[in-house]
Amino acid sequence: MELRLEGVSHRYGDVEVIRDINLSIPKGRIVCIVGPSGCGKSTLLRFLGGLERPTGGQVTQVGSPPEDSINPLTYVFQDFALLPWRTVEGNISFILADHGVRGARAEAIISDVLARTKLSDFRKALPKQLSGGMKQRVAIARALAVNPAVLLMDEPLSALDSQTRELLMDDLVTLWTRQPFTAVYVTHNLAEAVRLGHRIVVLSRRPGQIREVVEIDTPLESRTLGDPALDRMQKHLWTLMRAEAEAADMELVND
Numbered sequence: 522m523e524l525r526l527e528g529v530s531h532r533y534g535d536v537e538v539i540r541d542i543n544l545s546i547p548k549g550r551i552v553c554i555v556g557p558s559g560c561g562k563s564t565l566l567r568f569l570g571g572l573e574r575p576t577g578g579q580v581t582q583v584g585s586p587p588e589d590s591i592n593p594l595t596y597v598f599q600d601f602a603l604l605p606w607r608t609v610e611g612n613i614s615f616i617l618a619d620h621g622v623r624g625a626r627a628e629a630i631i632s633d634v635l636a637r638t639k640l641s642d643f644r645k646a647l648p649k650q651l652s653g654g655m656k657q658r659v660a661i662a663r664a665l666a667v668n669p670a671v672l673l674m675d676e677p678l679s680a681l682d683s684q685t686r687e688l689l690m691d692d693l694v695t696l697w698t699r700q701p702f703t704a705v706y707v708t709h710n711l712a713e714a715v716r717l718g719h720r721i722v723v724l725s726r727r728p729g730q731i732r733e734v735v736e737i738d739t740p741l742e743s744r745t746l747g748d749p750a751l752d753r754m755q756k757h758l759w760t761l762m763r764a765e766a767e768a769a770d771m772e773l774v775n776d
């Protein structure tokens with residue numbers, strides 16, 4: 522299944538937030554969306570997930586989700602959103618049960634996603650016993666459990682310290698390399714974008730318009746920290762974003 526945004530524009534009252542976005546999210550690819558604060562990144566993600574409708578243009582699904590997809594459009598948020606009174610496996614079984622998946626089938630899915638996210642030994646742990654990085658691994662495991670056609674990730678690593686972010690980026694690369702998934706990944710962090718994105722969409726300040734779409738051909742598993750080509754790409758992205766970010770900063774002050 523592929524998602525497409527066609528001429529998507531949006532206003533909240535008098536405020537124009539997004540203008541004429543045309544973009545496709547190809548199957549099996551990670552599309553990163555970067556742009557200054559307030560340019561409409563999270564809003565676009567809500568349109569893609571069907572949580573909200575744009576005031577102009579269309580969001581279309583091309584093709585059907587896989588038959589075994591329990592929840593085709595699934596979010597991963599910055600704040601993990603785990604249920605504190607449920608164990609790791611309990612957080613996952615809760616979502617599965619909500620979609621009518623119980624018993625042996627749920628057990629098999631839980632074991633699989635915990636193994637994929639290196640959490641098998643933490644099955645019975647409560648969220649309060651886990652570090653931030655582990656909590657986000659649980660949130661990722663829970664999202665993978667419903668086998669989404671498209672994973673919608675809103676700043677998933679922003680609440681973590683930089684070392685943990687590196688580890689989680691490695692985990693996401695390993696997960697994708699073993700079993701490619703389709704994702705839209707919103708981030709402020711250009712290092713994350715060049716590490717994880719097959720396609721990077723740079724938005725202007727509000728109203729968010731596409732300034733440039735950058736494709737990176739280097740396979741995810743070959744992208745290493747300090748890779749000169751990736752560093753150059755990151756600098757290029759920063760050049761694009763710098764003026765926009767400065768202007769957005771001033772706008773927020775003046776709002």
Ligand SMILES: Nc1ncnc2c1ncn2[C@@H]1O[C@H](COP(=O)(O)OP(=O)(O)OP(=O)(O)O)[C@@H](O)[C@H]1O
Nearest residue numbers: 533538556557558559560561562563564565709727
């Ligand atoms: N429900 C809403 N009602 C009114 N204005 C909104 C609403 N949601 C978002 N906005 C405004 O729309 C603009 C875009 O918001 P959005 O959260 O999509 O931006 P963003 O690029 O994700 O920002 P950030 O990087 O700071 O998270 C902002 O100016 C925000 O204040």
